[in-house]
Each structure stands twice: as structure tokens, then as C-alpha cells.
Amino acid sequence: MSGFARHASALEALKTRGRLRVLSGRGGYDFASNDYLGLADSDLLRNAAMAAIQRGVPVGSGGSRLLRGNAEEHELLEAEAAAFFSSEAALFMGGGFVANTAIFSTLPMQGDLVLFDEWVHASAHEGMKLGRADTQAFAHNDVSDAAAKLEAWQGGRVWIAVESVYSMDGDIAPLKALAELAVKHDAVLVVDEAHATGAFGAGLAHGLPGDIVGLHTCGKGLGVHGALITADRVLIDTLIAKARSFIYATAPSPLNAALVRAALAELSQSDTLPKAHQALVAHAHAEAERCLGLTGFDSQIMPVIVGEDRPALDLAARMQAHGYDIRAIRPPTVPKGTSRLRIPITLNTPAEVITEMFETLAKEMAK
Ligand SMILES: Cc1ncc(COP(=O)(O)O)c(C=O)c1O
Structure with a gap:
């Protein structure tokens, strides 16, 4: 691998800036997929x-x-x-x-x-x-x-x-x-x-x-x-x-x-699945407001803006440790200074888990 030293140092530089993208496994409740209607594993x-x-x-x-x-x-x-x-x-x-x-x-x-x-x-x-x-x-x-x-x-x-x-x-x-x-x-x-x-x-x-x-x-x-x-x-x-x-x-x-x-x-x-999803999304919006005071969400994709890269990554890691599969999104995917948790709501995760997740997130964000 010594022939690829420039690639290795480019990756190292990304890592130092908290920007390195790496693969990680699935684990915990789904607050990360785009499988909105829960069909992927149905x-x-x-x-x-x-x-x-x-x-x-x-x-x-x-x-x-x-x-x-x-x-x-x-x-x-x-x-x-x-x-x-x-x-x-x-x-x-x-x-x-x-x-x-x-x-x-x-x-x-x-x-x-x-x-x-x-x-x-x-x-x-x-x-x-x-x-x-x-x-x-x-x-x-x-x-x-x-x-x-x-x-x-x-x-x-x-x-x-x-x-x-x-x-x-x-x-x-x-x-x-x-x-x-x-x-x-x-x-x-x-x-x-x-x-x-x-x-x-x-x-x-x-x-x-x-x-x-x-x-x-x-x-x-x-x-x-x-x-x-x-x-x-x-x-x-x-x-x-x-x-x-x-x-x-x-x-x-x-x-x-x-x-x-x-x-x-x-x-x-049938519109059973989209209707059930909309109801769950409405529940998630209400819980985000109750627990975090966040409003203004339009859809099932709920961004929680953290700001800098590392705090966003740290917060995501702490939520993962609690059993919630939440991922941080950083620049260049989103504008600089708006690193965030991108929380999608899917039918894979029941309402009570969404409630517990927002309560846990509020506690973690207050630390
Ligand atoms: C807005 C938008 N367009 C296109 C794509 C690409 O679609 P696919 O994942 O099917 O390649 C994505 C997926 O990330 C997306 O979010």
C-alpha cells in the first residue's frame, strides 16, 4: 500500500478535520434509513x-x-x-x-x-x-x-x-x-x-x-x-x-x-401505508417541539442542526450508544456550520420509541 501514500495522507487530512466518511454497520432503532414506509424488509x-x-x-x-x-x-x-x-x-x-x-x-x-x-x-x-x-x-x-x-x-x-x-x-x-x-x-x-x-x-x-x-x-x-x-x-x-x-x-x-x-x-x-406514515410523522413533529422546542418541520426528514462537525458526530455517537441509529451529516453534503443529525421517520420505528428518542436527545443536547 506504500504506493498510495498520497491517498493515505488525503484520508488522514479528512480524518483530522472530522470529515472522513467511513462505513459502519446497522444497529439500534431505524432513525437513519429512507425506507419511509417500512417496505424494505416487509x-x-x-x-x-x-x-x-x-x-x-x-x-x-x-x-x-x-x-x-x-x-x-x-x-x-x-x-x-x-x-x-x-x-x-x-x-x-x-x-x-x-x-x-x-x-x-x-x-x-x-x-x-x-x-x-x-x-x-x-x-x-x-x-x-x-x-x-x-x-x-x-x-x-x-x-x-x-x-x-x-x-x-x-x-x-x-x-x-x-x-x-x-x-x-x-x-x-x-x-x-x-x-x-x-x-x-x-x-x-x-x-x-x-x-x-x-x-x-x-x-x-x-x-x-x-x-x-x-x-x-x-x-x-x-x-x-x-x-x-x-x-x-x-x-x-x-x-x-x-x-x-x-x-x-x-x-x-x-x-x-x-x-x-x-x-x-x-x-x-390502498393509502394505508402513507396515511400511517403521515400520522407517525405528525407525532414526531409534536415530540420534537415538546422535547426540544423545535418547530417548522415540513416532512418526515427532520434535521437537528448542531453546527460544527465534531459535536454533531459526538452527539450521533452518544445517541447510537443509547440504541438509536442516528447519523450525523457534515459538509460538503450540507453547508458549512450546519452539521446536523438528519432524523428520518419511518414506519420501522414505533411511536413510543420516537418519544423516548426525542427525550433522550433533549438530555444529551443539554449536557
Ligand atoms: C434527492 C435525491 N435524488 C437522487 C438520489 C439518488 O437516488 P438513488 O439512491 O436511487 O441512487 C437521492 C439519494 O440519495 C436523493 O436524495
């Missing part, structure tokens, strides 16, 4: 997997969708997803990261503008870097800033990029106003619903007017893995024909597609 999906295996769904796809990798399960899933999300067409990809890369590197054309909320996910940035359109940020959730930038733009089509529920703050984008703005300027609204899909049924942009491209990741609220892009047929066909991360990649496992179909089927038949 009988519902386990039984769906067994049924799929029994009806002969292949485990591996064997190649790119454009070659022999295109399986019936992929196409059935896409048809069902288009119906569930009320879009003209859908495309299944290996994950949200590659899907965002595909969207932003392929759909906005040379001469177009991607106008993105300054907080959009790293994967949208990767896509923009690979794409040919111009890019400009607008201030987080600030519709008038977006409007001013749209009005000043003189080039081609504008693609407004936002998340519906922001992954680190859990706040919700003003989607209705953004959709109206997009309609007014003949712009496309690209909504990353990673943290809304499932938790909020078909997502928060569902039913909004205008040209909307949706990104529905399948590894969070849907409990599986992969991502569905929803859009007009011509945009989906463009992705199939041109998106490098779609073309030059082995198709996701057909079994994976079968499981996503089962998750969507459950959500289209």
Missing part, C-alpha cells in the same frame, strides 16, 4: 420476491436494455408506473443517481438553460456537468429569484430543476408556483421526488399542470432499488436513444422490477 416484498421467482422472473437481466437485457417485467413496470404517476411514459433505471445523470446530460439541449435550485442533489449536478446546456442556480425555494432569472434568459428552453422534498432539510418546494412559472415561460419542470414518492403516494408534483419530468427513486419510499423517470413519450424515447448511463449499462434485475411493481400495486390499491 413480508409484502418478501412474498412478492418469492412469487416472482416462482413465476420464472429472471434474477439477472443479462445486458443493456437496448440488447437482450430488456425483460417483460421492465416493460410491465413502466406501463404501470406511467399509469400510477399519471404520465405519458416511464423509464426504469438502476438508481436515482444514474437517472438524474441521464436526465440532465441528455434532455436539456445545447442553447437551453438548466435553472436549478441551489440545493438540488449531487446527482443533478453530475448530470449538468455532462450536459451541453447552460446552467444557473436560483436561491433555495425562491420563486421570485427563479422568475427573475427566467425573464432575463434569452436563449432556448429552460429546464427548472428542483426536489419536491429536500433530502437534508426535509423542506418542501413551492411546486404549484414553480409549475405556474414554468407554464408561463414554456419551461419544463424537472422534479426529483426521491423523498416524496411513496411517502406522499405518487409524489407532490402529481397533477400539476405543464411539462413535468419526474424522478421517482425506488430505493426509498418504495423499499426496493432503482428509479423511474416519468415524462412525455418523446422525452422517454430520447433517453432510450441517447442517455449514455442508460445505453451503456446492464439493465436492472427483472426481479427488482417485479418488486417495484409490487410496491406500486400496494400503493395504488
Whole structure:
């Protein structure tokens, strides 16, 4: 390993600054996953997997969708997803990261503008870097800033990029106003619903007017893995024909597609899970206020801002020692000085445990 001394010293430098990312095991109550509806380890999906295996769904796809990798399960899933999300067409990809890369590197054309909320996910940035359109940020959730930038733009089509529920703050984008703005300027609204899909049924942009491209990741609220892009047929066909991360990649496992179909089927038949989740989230918001005096949460993602990196890491470690799997999030994932505990509420953790967790957190934060 002596040949990699520069890598080793770069890691050492990150460690000294409290910024080193390392893997750690799961343990304790789930206050860390994005498995919002508790589907990932559910009988519902386990039984769906067994049924799929029994009806002969292949485990591996064997190649790119454009070659022999295109399986019936992929196409059935896409048809069902288009119906569930009320879009003209859908495309299944290996994950949200590659899907965002595909969207932003392929759909906005040379001469177009991607106008993105300054907080959009790293994967949208990767896509923009690979794409040919111009890019400009607008201030987080600030519709008038977006409007001013749209009005000043003189080039081609504008693609407004936002998340519906922001992954680190859990706040919700003003989607209705953004959709109206997009309609007014003949712009496309690209909504990353990673943290809304499932938790909020078909997502928060569902039913909004205008040209909307949706990104529905399948590894969070849907409990599986992969991502569905929803859009007009011509945009989906463009992705199939041109998106490098779609073309030059082995198709996701057909079994994976079968499981996503089962998750969507459950959500289209009943809103029991999203409703139970919303009730639990309301309980968590109330307990955060009672125990910590914290208010203003919009969703199941509850950030508790600590400030500097080390105190955030220490607090997370102390909570883990009490049996609560809570993780600290540090820059560059979040802005400097806002290191935090990111506490997602999932159906994996009962209400009484949420209460005990906030009571323990209040005691630890008072130390
Ligand atoms: C907002 C957002 N978009 C995209 C992704 C990437 O999705 P996936 O985990 O399916 O690759 C994530 C996941 O971290 C996310 O939070």
C-alpha cells in the first residue's frame, strides 16, 4: 500500500478535520434509513420476491436494455408506473443517481438553460456537468429569484430543476408556483421526488399542470432499488436513444422490477401505508417541539442542526450508544456550520420509541 501514500495522507487530512466518511454497520432503532414506509424488509416484498421467482422472473437481466437485457417485467413496470404517476411514459433505471445523470446530460439541449435550485442533489449536478446546456442556480425555494432569472434568459428552453422534498432539510418546494412559472415561460419542470414518492403516494408534483419530468427513486419510499423517470413519450424515447448511463449499462434485475411493481400495486390499491406514515410523522413533529422546542418541520426528514462537525458526530455517537441509529451529516453534503443529525421517520420505528428518542436527545443536547 506504500504506493498510495498520497491517498493515505488525503484520508488522514479528512480524518483530522472530522470529515472522513467511513462505513459502519446497522444497529439500534431505524432513525437513519429512507425506507419511509417500512417496505424494505416487509413480508409484502418478501412474498412478492418469492412469487416472482416462482413465476420464472429472471434474477439477472443479462445486458443493456437496448440488447437482450430488456425483460417483460421492465416493460410491465413502466406501463404501470406511467399509469400510477399519471404520465405519458416511464423509464426504469438502476438508481436515482444514474437517472438524474441521464436526465440532465441528455434532455436539456445545447442553447437551453438548466435553472436549478441551489440545493438540488449531487446527482443533478453530475448530470449538468455532462450536459451541453447552460446552467444557473436560483436561491433555495425562491420563486421570485427563479422568475427573475427566467425573464432575463434569452436563449432556448429552460429546464427548472428542483426536489419536491429536500433530502437534508426535509423542506418542501413551492411546486404549484414553480409549475405556474414554468407554464408561463414554456419551461419544463424537472422534479426529483426521491423523498416524496411513496411517502406522499405518487409524489407532490402529481397533477400539476405543464411539462413535468419526474424522478421517482425506488430505493426509498418504495423499499426496493432503482428509479423511474416519468415524462412525455418523446422525452422517454430520447433517453432510450441517447442517455449514455442508460445505453451503456446492464439493465436492472427483472426481479427488482417485479418488486417495484409490487410496491406500486400496494400503493395504488390502498393509502394505508402513507396515511400511517403521515400520522407517525405528525407525532414526531409534536415530540420534537415538546422535547426540544423545535418547530417548522415540513416532512418526515427532520434535521437537528448542531453546527460544527465534531459535536454533531459526538452527539450521533452518544445517541447510537443509547440504541438509536442516528447519523450525523457534515459538509460538503450540507453547508458549512450546519452539521446536523438528519432524523428520518419511518414506519420501522414505533411511536413510543420516537418519544423516548426525542427525550433522550433533549438530555444529551443539554449536557
Ligand atoms: C434527492 C435525491 N435524488 C437522487 C438520489 C439518488 O437516488 P438513488 O439512491 O436511487 O441512487 C437521492 C439519494 O440519495 C436523493 O436524495
